[in-house]
Amino acid sequence: MSRMNMVQALNSALDVKLAGDPDVLVFGEDVGFFGGVFRVTEGLQQRHGEGRVFDAPIAEAGQVAVAIGMGAYGLRPVVECQFADYIYPAFDQIVSEAARLRYRSGGEFNAPITIRAPYGGGIFGGQTHSQSPEGLFSHVCGLKTVIPSNPYDAKGLLISAIEDDDPVLFFEPKRLYAGPFDGHHERPAVSWDGHSKGDVPTGRYAIPLGEAAIAREGGDLTILAYGTMVHVALAAAEETGIDAEVIDLRTIVPLDIAAIEASVRKTGRCLVVHEATRTGGFGAELSALVQERCFHWLEAPILRVTGWDTPYPREFEWEYFPGPQRVGAAIRRVMAE
């Protein structure tokens, strides 16, 4: 065990996989000598060599395309997309190619690639350094989408993603890199030091894709969340004093439907929270699933708290970010029914 923040935990996952599997290689913008703009690949080139950890040309479509080609050969490339906001040039390669390679080749070829991308807001990055595009990818069959909420999960999930034989999008909430963030931006930043999920094994361990975690047990209502919003939901539960159960989905595709059903059938109420924009977001899918499968247990309509349907505005970050006030208000509304 070692104390790690999320950056160190991710670095450790990559380090473990590079050391253990000669077919793993890591590339992306500035990930080589420099170690990445968020330092996730720090020291990896020095430890594992230039041939295995290297800088890629600034061409996200090209990065994903060559990863697919490498995967077809039999390697397990891990691509760092510098910000999730810059994944769109690679959209066609991800959606039309990586996602469907197994299907269109009748299982002859697959794309065992992992695309990591820092994601979400909270750093005054404006509309091109803050987005949460998971909904664009969860809509595409053939892709898996992972969004960790703490260092321990981040490492175990990244190892599973790399070992997975299908393409995985791995979105890293950058506001959680240094510490848990519950949306109270006016308070001093908290580090992962002293947080139970900041205790991370130094060796290999895997957290299976498709298993949710119960971040907080409760009996009154279920909050479905992932990434930064897990911490916001936890804060809102404490602040409202309502006995909420917070489910950290961890992976949205594959989805742990059993955990969702069990919780909602227990509590009879459900709130869905994500930072991404609302319309057509993954929250809509969650809400539909819960309605279809738990209708008879529900005592109140399912509500969503999400980012507004606008680009992420730089100066109005905290008016945009779905924080504990909004989540708390929604909890009270669900409880009032």
Added chain:
Amino acid sequence: MDGEGTLRLHIPGARFRPGDRPDFSYLRLPPAGAAPRPPVDAPAIATRDLAFGLVRTLDDDGVAVGEWNPGLGADELVRGLRTMALVRAFDERMFRAQRQGKTPFYMKCTGEEAVATAQTYALRPDDMCFATYRQQAILVARGTPLDEMMGQIYANALDPTKGRQLPVMYTAKSRGYFSQSGNLATQFPQAVGWAMASAYRRDTRIASGWIGDGASAEGDFHQALVFASVHRAPVVLNLVNNQWAISSAQSVAGGEESTFASRAIGYGIPGVRVDGNDYLAVFAASRWAAERARSNHGPTLIEHFTYRAAPHSTSDDPARYRAGDEWERWPLGDPIARLKLHLVRAGAWDDGRHSAMLRAVEADVAEADARAQALGVHGDGPHHDPLTMFDDVYKDMPWNLREQRDELAALPGRAT
């Protein structure tokens, strides 16, 4: 040695890293004045050598030599010198403002001021520029009030992006400056589209597009060249090779195998490689390309060979990845110092006037900053009303946005 049949992957890197002693003698720079200047209607194939050489006019003594000397008058040169100094002073001030927490972010163009300044003066004021974050000199050269630019950086009431955009992502339609995007390279083919539209309407204005060495790896770069070539679009396509893309050397974008300018050749477009720290050379190359575009001889790709003296941005620490004194050793010098030397040599300038000018631009920047800060800085408004964030998503606001705006308005203290 690997045996025959065993393949090997080439991994490009930087020549020098922290602790190394940079030595740029490998560059083998052609002497000033060596490059011939073809007529503006020359067929692309006749300009081929320009893509591999380096257009230079200022020799080591500051004397302008050769066919590319644009023969600018002293007044025009002093204007260029002053604009570059103003941009540098502006950058210094805004960089400090970030350190003081008045803006979350800033990007300087130190060492590259000649590129955008000289090109802007070589264009007409109503030609349309599709700039990246490192061509603030376009706005300054076109006389944009500095407090307006600072307003964007501070996201205050003067900010035309209404607090929405990252600092330095300017928009200035009335100054022929297209709304910047944080996504690299996307604007480069858009410049071609604007130029095509200008030709479609039988207008006389041309476009200028900008991209970095690093970003030129994006598909957008090639799409720009293919459309520009196919339609002979009246556009000047600028690639600023400042040697670095954050921590990645230009070799990572393919600059090791050939010059960036030479990419134009395959598209049948002239590629001109120019000493980007030589104000006269940048002006001359830009004028040549602009005249060519305006007389329906089509696009030009200009590679501005320069050096990013500044950190990538305020979030960056180049000491982690490049040798500390690289810029001091950069053989093509500092564009401001070189133009100054030229003017002094020509008897049109002296140290006294230069220091007075530096003091004057600093005072201009300080005064503009005082005016701008009076209208608010990052985190300490007045800003635009946060409820305006729901405007401009569409021309007409749909029901969902109206509801969301009302929801925000009703939150106590607008706290989410």
